Amino acid sequence: MAKVPRSFRLLEELEKGEKGIGDGTCSYGLADGDDILMEKWNGTIIGPGHSVHENRIYSLNIVCDASYPDQPPSITFLTRINLPCVHPTTGKVDPSKLPVLSAWKHNYTLETVLVELRRDMATPTNRKLPQPVEGTNF
Amino acid sequence: MAASALPKRIIKETQRLIADSPPGISAVPHDDNLRYFDVLISGPEGSPFEGGLFKLELFLPEEYPMSPPKVRFLTKLYHPNIDKLGRICLDILKDKWSPALQIRTVLLSVQALLSAPNPDDPLANDVAAHWKENEQDAMRVSKEWTAKYAK
Numbered sequence: 468m469a470k471v472p473r474s475f476r477l478l479e480e481l482e483k484g485e486k487g488i489g490d491g492t493c494s495y496g497l498a499d500g501d502d503i504l505m506e507k508w509n510g511t512i513i514g515p516g517h518s519v520h521e522n523r524i525y526s527l528n529i530v531c532d533a534s535y536p537d538q539p540p541s542i543t544f545l546t547r548i549n550l551p552c553v554h555p556t557t558g559k560v561d562p563s564k565l566p567v568l569s570a571w572k573h574n575y576t577l578e579t580v581l582v583e584l585r586r587d588m589a590t591p592t593n594r595k596l597p598q599p600v601e602g603t604n605f
Numbered sequence: 606m607a608a609s610a611l612p613k614r615i616i617k618e619t620q621r622l623i624a625d626s627p628p629g630i631s632a633v634p635h636d637d638n639l640r641y642f643d644v645l646i647s648g649p650e651g652s653p654f655e656g657g658l659f660k661l662e663l664f665l666p667e668e669y670p671m672s673p674p675k676v677r678f679l680t681k682l683y684h685p686n687i688d689k690l691g692r693i694c695l696d697i698l699k700d701k702w703s704p705a706l707q708i709r710t711v712l713l714s715v716q717a718l719l720s721a722p723n724p725d726d727p728l729a730n731d732v733a734a735h736w737k738e739n740e741q742d743a744m745r746v747s748k749e750w751t752a753k754y755a756k
Contacts (some may be wrong), residue, residue, distance in 0.1 A: 468666040472641045477691070501689045503679060540719050 476536055477505040480576055493581035495529065506531055508577065510542070512585050518594030520548075523601055527584075528579060539571040542580060545597040552587060558605035560584070611639050615665060618708050630712050632663065636733035640665040644676075644712060648755065649720040653747035654682065657755025661691070661715070663708065673702035674711055681754040683747040685724040685733035692720070 473480075484495045492515070498507040508529040514520025515546040529586060532538075544558035552564035561567035567583035585592060610709070619639070622632045629647035633678040644661040647652030660679040666672050676698060678691035686694040697706060697714055727733030 469640050469665065470638050470667075471665055471666070472638065472662070474662060474677070475664045478675075478677070478690070481690075497690075503681070503690060505690070 469519070471500060473531075473533070475503065477531060480578070481505070483576075483604060489582070490576050493578065493585055495577050495581060498528070508525065508540075510577065512581055512588075514593070515529045515585055518589050519596060519598050520521035520588045522596070523598075528582075529580075531577075532592050536573050536575070539575070540577065542568075542584070543605075545604050547603040548588075548604055549596050549598050550588060553586075556605070614670060615640065622708060627709060627716075631711075631715060632708060632712060636709050640669075640725055642708070646712065646716050646719070648751060649716060652693040652720045654684075654719045654751050654755070657682075657720075657751035663710070663711075670704040670706075672710060673698050676711060676715060681750060682719075682731055683750040684719065685722050685727045685729055685736045685743075686718060688728045692728060692746070694726060752755075 481497060488494065490511045493511070495508050495510040497505060498509050508531065509528050510527040511596065512525040512536075514523035514525065524546070525548060528543045528545060530541045533579060534542075534573050541562075542560040544553050544560070547558070549555070553559070554561060559570070562571075565583065565587065567580055617687040619634055626630035626632070629649070630645070632642045632644045634642050642663040644663050646659045646661060648659065657680075659682065661676060662679060664675045665674060670714040676693055678687055678693065680691075681689075686693075693715060695714060695718055697703075697711065703729065722736060735746070
């Protein structure tokens, strides 16, 4: 199979993100539309229903460095959240605590990461965790 | 391995590109990905891009030549059909692609686009508006950017 270079892979992801992915509960885009290296991205997750996260909107920073997509992106929550995979003071997602990052595969995308994070919020143990005041940031 | 898996057509196109490259154009495949090319295009004479050397990247997807190559500028330029990320609005890279076209023809078309901007089919709307409103002034900005970025 042809190996898609990082930049064309990210352009594909960008186009998909601009059109809107899935049911709209996860979205992403370039943080700076001038960034020819396409390193910094913004992500948004709408908290899953039937959980403490319902109706909450979470903003995240995503960094795709030169090793993406061979290596996973690094993810940091801007909106405060109490989740085992998220550092309680920095908001950084610990890759070892989120399978989609620890067992990263080349064909995973930014969409995969956001969808998996949202799924993580809705697990039986996580969906009832006490949460910080809505709308506060790290 | 990579080379043996590469379709004959791509090998032939690459050989010809290297042995007999069109004037003002060079395209060299990466050692570790023979479908991924570093491209240099000289700004055409008489255009506001004259004197500039523009860097691009080109990738031949798995479906090539049934699908067009993917091409983008890495050098910033002020042009109504090229956006801030270097994406190019050119019909043959989209719905007007034909497998009879080649890397060579694509790059010649991109070079020609520098001479003949088409503000009626814009990708960078602000640049296109500038072009239509005051072509002289827009070309002045293009020249400035060429001097600043396309070294």
